[in-house]
Amino acid sequence: MNRIFTILCAALLLSACGSYESFQNEATKEYSSEQMKKFAKYMIQGKTLYTSYCSNCHQADGAGLGKVYPPLAKADYMLTDMSRSLCIIKNGMQGEIKVNGVLYSQKMPDNNSLTDLEVAEIATYINNSWGNAKGLVSVKTVQKSLANCKD
Numbered sequence: 001m002n003r004i005f006t007i008l009c010a011a012l013l014l015s016a017c018g019s020y021e022s023f024q025n026e027a028t029k030e031y032s033s034e035q036m037k038k039f040a041k042y043m044i045q046g047k048t049l050y051t052s053y054c055s056n057c058h059q060a061d062g063a064g065l066g067k068v069y070p071p072l073a074k075a076d077y078m079l080t081d082m083s084r085s086l087c088i089i090k091n092g093m094q095g096e097i098k099v100n101g102v103l104y105s106q107k108m109p110d111n112n113s114l115t116d117l118e119v120a121e122i123a124t125y126i127n128n129s130w131g132n133a134k135g136l137v138s139v140k141t142v143q144k145s146l147a148n149c150k151d
């Protein structure tokens, strides 16, 4: 009996890992296993990059910090305009903005050393964590957006 359970559990675990179920959300429901594999890779890399470059200010849970650093979790400002957000990640920003009804006006430093792939990985991570569900942000999308940033 015990052995059957062990085998059953191992099989379940394997299938869960194989289909990257832990990364699934509303936006990735229709992804093929190939797409899911790429998505999972971006999520894992993106989290590492987020931890080094962003979480100091926006916090590990994406909640931001009081009236100083805006949230990324369920952030209307970020989620309504992907291109604008990609420009902010790369170039930083300054000036007054309203995020979920709260006014912020601190400076965010640029991240000019990040490659397009790294920006895509970070963007994928923050757009698919803490309840956000936008799906994979491709390198192509990053390149198109960064070519059209307003300053």
Ligand code: HEC
Residues within 6 Å of the ligand: 050, 053, 054, 055, 056, 057, 058, 068, 069, 070, 071, 072, 075, 076, 077, 078, 079, 085, 088, 089, 093, 094, 095, 096, 097, 099, 104, 105, 106, 107, 108, 109, 111, 122, 126
């Ligand atoms: C030194 C603190 C700091 C760091 C580090 C930082 N940010 Fe920001 N970020 C800010 C501030 C402050 C604003 C708001 C700027 C303003 O008020 O004009 C902001 C705004 C944003 C916005 C748009 C507003 C929103 O909440 O939707 C996004 C998206 C964003 N940051 C993502 C990132 C990402 C991704 C990283 C890491 C690559 C990062 N930030 C690193 C401080 C920081």
